[in-house]
Amino acid sequence: MLAQYPWKDKVSNPAQLGGIETAVLDNGAGRGVRIAWINTGTGLRYKVVLDRAMDIAEAFYNQHSLAWLSHSGVTAPQPFTERGINWLRTFGGGLLTTCGLSHVGGPEQDQYGERGLHGYISNIPAEIESIVQPDPASGQLAFSITGRMHETTVFGPSLVLKRTISGTLGQPVIRIHDEVTNRANTPAPHMLLYHVNFGWPLADEGAKLIWQGEWQARPGGINGDMFREGNDFRTCPAPLDAHSGTGEAVAFIDPTPDDSGQCSAGLYNEKLGFAVALRFQKEQLPWLTNWQHWGRGEYVTGVEPGTHPPIGQAKAREEQSLIFLEPGERRSYDLDIDVLQNQAQINQFTKQQSVNL
Numbered sequence: 001m002l003a004q005y006p007w008k009d010k011v012s013n014p015a016q017l018g019g020i021e022t023a024v025l026d027n028g029a030g031r032g033v034r035i036a037w038i039n040t041g042t043g044l045r046y047k048v049v050l051d052r053a054m055d056i057a058e059a060f061y062n063q064h065s066l067a068w069l070s071h072s073g074v075t076a077p078q079p080f081t082e083r084g085i086n087w088l089r090t091f092g093g094g095l096l097t098t099c100g101l102s103h104v105g106g107p108e109q110d111q112y113g114e115r116g117l118h119g120y121i122s123n124i125p126a127e128i129e130s131i132v133q134p135d136p137a138s139g140q141l142a143f144s145i146t147g148r149m150h151e152t153t154v155f156g157p158s159l160v161l162k163r164t165i166s167g168t169l170g171q172p173v174i175r176i177h178d179e180v181t182n183r184a185n186t187p188a189p190h191m192l193l194y195h196v197n198f199g200w201p202l203a204d205e206g207a208k209l210i211w212q213g214e215w216q217a218r219p220g221g222i223n224g225d226m227f228r229e230g231n232d233f234r235t236c237p238a239p240l241d242a243h244s245g246t247g248e249a250v251a252f253i254d255p256t257p258d259d260s261g262q263c264s265a266g267l268y269n270e271k272l273g274f275a276v277a278l279r280f281q282k283e284q285l286p287w288l289t290n291w292q293h294w295g296r297g298e299y300v301t302g303v304e305p306g307t308h309p310p311i312g313q314a315k316a317r318e319e320q321s322l323i324f325l326e327p328g329e330r331r332s333y334d335l336d337i338d339v340l341q342n343q344a345q346i347n348q349f350t351k352q353q354s355v356n357l
Helices: 086-090 313-319 343-350
Strands: 019-024 034-039 044-049 055-061 096-101 108-110 113-115 127-132 142-152 158-168 173-182 188-198 208-210 213-217 249-255 262-269 274-281 287-295 298-306 323-325 330-340
Touching: 019 142, 034 142, 044 173, 096 158, 108 313, 158 188, 173 188, 173 323, 188 274, 188 313, 188 330, 208 343, 262 298, 262 343, 274 298, 274 343, 323 330, 330 343
Parallel strands: none
Antiparallel strands: 019 034, 034 044, 044 055, 055 096, 096 188, 108 113, 127 142, 142 158, 158 173, 173 330, 188 298, 188 323, 208 262, 213 249, 249 287, 262 274, 274 330, 287 298
């Protein structure tokens, strides 16, 4: 089997091809934070922040950055972010920031408690369970890293996120498999959103946002004229003065699955010659959010699969869409982030068109 690989008998150490390297940052606001650099051997490499729910910060394909990084970049976790918009103080952006596990949306307070922006999970360090390195000499090209994050308090709720990030040498794909379990003895509310943030040069003037489904502008948001009938909100613009400060546009999308139940969304930059596609199951993640914030020096678009749009726990209760996990109940989620350079794959991906609500 190995005869098909050009490196057979030419490589001593598998790290020469790719794999996982763990480290600890030693400077700035992220000093002491554990990370893992993962190299797929295809030009796709990315940094997993182990102390921030195993979220993904920098990500590159060849020389091109895929992710938007905020001014702060990677910072140490701040576990007490349950009030207001404190979450934003350490929001590093990155290719992936996880939101939840019990609240996704703006700050709110009701008879069930006080909840800050986007919940706790991204500020919780992982307990690493395993790192599996590739072993090409024996035919093992797969690699993975698995950890657990505990979003818990005495008297409950107590939710556990078990995350495995995996891939295969020679394939430009990030595979994320999450399991959320209620370890408490009472039902627990549950919301989850994958805040995937694309930045320059992948997100650039003329790049195309790709998704399919009925949409509506976020009610009550600072949307300006971006998400409206007849406007080309699927092409990345030049930086906008209207998006300085808190200016932004947000759409909630009901994504259309294919015959297998899979949804696809992402970004295509024809000038760079590749696309980045998110793949997820409609049954697991029935909603997609598109965040556009084209500020000067803060130029980003988010493509965000989730169990809900970021409407908050209170609104989800009102709509009776809030998920409750029974004691011991577990839910699984899968998200693939795939770099497409083959033109036939890109053509198939970009055939998708939006449908207005």
